[in-house]
Amino acid sequence: MPLLAIAFMATILTGCWDRLEIEERAIILGVAIDKAPASEIEKPRNITFVGENVPKTDAPALRITMQIAVPGRIPLGPSDAGGGGKAGEKPVWVVSAVGHTIDDAFNIAQQEVAHRLFWGHLRVIVISKDVAEKGLANINEYLRRNPEVRRTSWMVISEGEAGELMRVVPQLERVPILYILSTMDHAVQMGKLPNAFAGVYWTASSSKGTDPYLPYIRMVRSGSFEVAGLAFFKSDRMVGKTEPLEIGAYMGIKNIQAGGYAVLVQIPGTDTSVMYQVTHRKSRIDVAIRNGKPEINVKIHNEGNLLEKSNENIQITPEIIARIEKQLTENGPSGYGKLVRKTQQKGSDIFGFGEHVRAKEPAYWDKEIRTKEKWEEMYKKVDVKLEITYSVRRVGGKTT
Template sequence: MWQNLREIKVAMLFGILIPLLSGCWDSKEIEQRANVLAIGVDIASEKERKKEDEISHLSKKFPIPDEEMIKVTAQIAVPGEIPLGPQQPGGSAKPVLVIEVVGHTFEDAILNLQQEIADELFLGHLRIIVLSEEVARSGTNRFNDFLRRNPEIRRTASLVISKESASRYMKIVPELERIPSLYLADLVDNLSSLGKFPPSFIGLFWTIYSSKGQDPYLPYLEIKGKSSIQLNGLAYFHGDKMVGKTNPLQIGIFMAVRGIGRGGYGAFVEVPDKNESVLVRAVSRKTRTKVTLKNGKPHVSIKIQYESEIDEKESASIQLSDSAILEKIEKATSKNVKASIEKLIKSTQKKKADIFGFGEHFRGKLPKYWNKNVKTKEKWNEIYQNVTFDIKVDTHIHRVGMKSK
């Protein structure tokens, strides 16, 4: 049958190649994966704590972590129910499944979760992690280890703080989008491209948390009404613990000090000599931060240049018809902004949370001072309380819209 050696060789080659056809070890069909889209983390209540089974450890047989137990609420995509492209009518089935589990640590909870799910959990599509304020105040560092170690987690996923319990965010049904977690994630991403929030994702949070001269910040969300979510401020941290939050307008102030160019917030400014006000919206800003030592004590001078626009005036009694009045408004705006900046800085100083990263300026620009007096993050936080500031704000209003008066 075999006419010559060559044919035998070819046949043998095919024989060798057959095992390769079985393909990749890691291949997995998409419907066999449980894609976790969002995760919410709360502190577990007394009742929920008792639900824990012996999955990753036998009860009381391991040194139980000091931290309180957490409740993890996961939103998992149901295969085939996520609409791709245009909406088809009559999609009545729920696109996501929401499951709650408890655990001592993050990975512990994920293991417990896997025990309840038939398909393998896949975290590569995790878009947003919601931490309840309670969890954030008791420290976020306990989650970071797992999230950093796991190669599936994206560094660009969002991390947010919620006023209410995080599990409510997992169950909320927004009207604008079929998949709740995508709406949540888009909310955070888009607000930051609209200039409503500085860039914020989990990788940036880690980077800032690691750096010696800055403390991290995160978006702070609040549920309004039945299914509406509002960006209610900026949560700021001391180390890995949340210590306070700002109001929404202060986010704009924070962005100005941080030197983020894109402006988005508008504020009412009282027109001098009149009891009325106009709405001035920041379009862009330029910030220059200078750090010096005054008698051996750290001193920061900030110069901010605003480009603004007048969006609306409150009443007809204001005449926006000559440049003199604009100049007055500019001055008033600058004064307001300066006062707000001072207030915001004061409140962060009280909480020892240098979210502006002034410490990084000192570390980078005055290395001698830093190496002699500071060196560590804890030390910097102590020093930050007594840093003196010198703030200059300059506003330019170039446009007033389509109306001439």
Template sequence: MKRFQLKFAFVLIAVFLLSGCWDRYELEERANILALSIDIAEEGEDIEMPEVTHSKGEFPAEEKIIYKVAAQLAVPGKIMLGPGGGDTNSAETDWLLVTYGYSMKDVLSNLQQELAEKIYLGHIQLIVVSDKIAKKGLEDIMDFLKRDYEVRRTAWIMITEGEAQEILNATPPVQTVPSLYLSGTLKDAVMFGKLPKEYLGKVWIDFSDVGVDAIIPLVKPMGDHILVDGLVYFKDYQMVGTLTPTETGAILAMQGINPAGYSNVIVPGDKKGVYLVKPFKRISKISVEIQDGKPKVLIDVKIEGFVEEQLYTNDLSKEKLQELEKSASELGEKALSSLMKRLQQDESDILGIGARVRAFYPKYWNENVKTEDDWREIYKDLDIQIKMDYKILRVGMEWK
């Protein structure tokens, strides 16, 4: 009898542990969202919201912001993942639906009422947010995305100045799926040294970590394609400024991220000629010390580069290269120092200097800083010295 009871108990436990795919949905039963654009609805728009999460006029919020969200859904069987594709265009591979709501979950609940299939976010490639929302703050949007277990940490989030929905309409003739083109553009920008690897998961970490502020790629619609227009930097969850592509290269240099993707225009000390010099290797060290009871920071950047082009002159002598190296070093130090002062004024610590202070000097942090707001006050007046050493190692096929 005891033996039978033991077997029965084992079978019962196995039933609970090996319950199978109880929440499984077939592919045909899913509405696979590939991309989302998030805007603020403008006054005068024809907004129609069904009574799904609340009755009409009864959403409990002091400031009611109506989100306008465009969802790009994949059409099953139409997306070609391999070579080929024939005459298939974006109108046949994806379906764009626009919905309104007071929050992200409210929006998707309203969207679900328009679809027969269950909404699935596991294939989402990117989320595009308008700068109007980013300036108000991304905390609510990030809260929803982090709570939804289907959202991939490797998805991209990007900011655009203007209407975010325009980004989802960008599809060059060589691509059939806008979301795949957009995510591929950012991946290639990382590979070519144009952007840091700021996936959604990395952005979440930066928003959550004490002593670090987040950066997010900035894009601009250009008709049937997009322009990677630099970075947006934040103070807490609020957008406080933008970085041009040139300034993005400066941030990558201070972070020591390779490969290097931006060329620089250099004028030598004698003002004869213009040279385009491209770095191919960056080495950076951010050192923090406590001196006289205050943190002092040294950012030491070493760059190795080569001459891509010379204009209005024909001189690549040893003396000229030494002048170019000196000019590049001085120009770099000046540009990086100016950029750091702007970041300090905006109280945005995107290099994570505060996290370094907290990690290496916990006693100082616990006694003098304590909170992130306290750190921002210290960070504004922080003594940050920048040193750059630029070496030109190659000049191409001509040496004169």
């Protein structure tokens, strides 16, 4: 009996048999994906195929650029106490590789890295505009099948070369990819960007009544970049982008309540402008079937504050506030309508109107639409009616 108990205990006390030290992993923090020019396609090295002739694919060759954490050099805090390496030592190692598919490129990169590539700490995936316009089906399939890739990793589209974002050294952060991550996270906290994680993108791309979107960024100076809008997709291909201020309109339609964008508004009948910032949003989407076609009715109410005025001699009275609210309400629908028309021209329903039709008119959907492709074509002709209202909640004050 004691021997049997010992044998049983031996089978459950093996918790460390497959341990892998953190120093024995090549921890990927960020990945950039670009289209590789013909000059970068090397002579076959027989790493992922045999022979001199490269198997043909219908996709362009890709260049991947990875930021790999160097053990002991990642800063642990503002003062870097207890870690972070010596001054001047780089906390990340940038590795590039070119392959004829995304999997091919990572296999070639693995050949140059001693330790196994580990995706568990991947935070940001940057994809160039050129690659996104060709389609992300193969890239998404590769990432979604990898169980180590978190669905809360950010995916962004870069206007220029994505690999450059892996090499810049920002002033506010020693690790470039962490600067991109904090920029995205803080933009969400300030109400300037919706959550656009990889999981959100993949969910929308699999939905029958919604098309995906991703943040669109561009370099503005060495070591810095800006959020320049949202890249919107039709299925897996990027077909257009919004302006930065249109992000706020998108968030309003989607009932994302936190507001962060501010606009200059001229007070009617004066030469004075005021800065109005939306702080709260509330929207409602209704669906009706008229003449055999869906009709979308969107009602949005924005609350905000007056932050600044250009003329100190103008007093902000209740009558002035009413005029400002009227001016905002009259001009508001044009900006929202421009964004909706822009997406309709490309057949990209990033607002999820199709899901509202599918949920509220299921019989009509099953009879007339049924597929994502059919909805994308129908969306171009759908009548979207917008009712936008504004109110001023607070104004600045001063003592005399």
